[in-house]
Amino acid sequence: MLRRLVGALSALVLLAGAAAAQTDRPSAGERKLEVATFGSGCFWCTEADFDKVKGVVETISGFMGGTTPNPTYNQVSAGGTGHAEVVQLKYDPTQVSYKELLDVYWRNVDPLDKDGQFCDRGDQYRPVIFYHNEEQKRLAEESKAKLGKSGRFSQPIVVEIAPASTFTPAEDYHQDYYLRNPIQYFIYRQGCGRDARLEALWGKPKTQ
Template sequence: MIRPIARPRPCAGRLHSLLLALLVAVAMEAGLPQALAADSPATTSTADAPAATAIFAGGCFWCMESDFDKVPGVLSTTSGYTGGSLANPTYEQVSAGGSGHIESVLVRFDPAQTSYAKLLAAFWPNIDPLTATGQFCDIGSQYRSAIFYRSPEQQRLAEASKAQLQASGRFAKPVVTEILPAGTFYPAEEYHQDYYRKNPLRYHFYRTRCGRDARLEELWGKKP
């Protein structure tokens, strides 16, 4: 097995600040539990329904946070783990590949400014949808790409988006990104949150050494 480039582990930084537009969402974040279940009141109130949250996996969650934070209408991103059965997994357990979880990001967005369909459109060009064994230099099922749907409508849109990409003829190989039901989402350790902002030099060194942008340009063309 190819040994992935190790990501530097920084010291714990400031508390992760979530940008939330609705006061009720702020109140919910004040009591955010360690695990966010798909049907948890903390993520499915009438003011912040599943349609206003989404979970994506595309390899390194530092990179996924950075990419989604640039999308207009995204309020916050949280690095974490989902898809496995082990409760309260640690980074060491997930990165070792034995917990069954996938590195992922929880995206909170304002439906008045953007839509789930637009998030899907932003997701695809920031991943390698043709590789089932990981993403870029990170090898292992814990780094594979996936879309975790939180409602029947998200499932419908995700499947339609994947089918459209496959039918577009852009790739000769099949699109292998999985579409899975969302389960419990466990926020990652604090030092992982906003890593690209708190440690920009280390983050850019990792991203460059991992070959992420070079592979994305090969797959999708140069970004405008």
């Protein structure tokens, strides 16, 4: 698998300098932050997508939704754990709303593919929104229903909406992967066809 080859290369590099690069995030301070969890296939890409959003203070790649306790990347990627690759993020609701985060999510997922995302196949790459309270559940279900009724797609919207469960962070070398390994990340993302598929689904991304 393309991602495994790229990951194996970068893991060696990270052992030598894992602490060299860090995400430049503002301190949470006294702000009251809220939590959201999204799965849209490869968590390297999901993390990169949400890191661009003003008001997102922290993103952590990890696993959720399965029964295997304290899963490792190797266990989840092999399948059978029930866990999905996800990104759990902390955000400042005074700067970005959960509804706006949902808008970002939909634009960065293939909502028609329940069996994986892009070149990554299997339940562990399924698209899923894990809600942390009833308000998040309501907004997620409303946004999914609105998209389904929009007429944009002739196929049903198959993104799962489920209650959040125990979140297990992935190993350190997966965190901020796109920052620590920009070349390997670019090769993976382009080779996986993610951006080409997203453009076919949603059109060209708006320039910031």
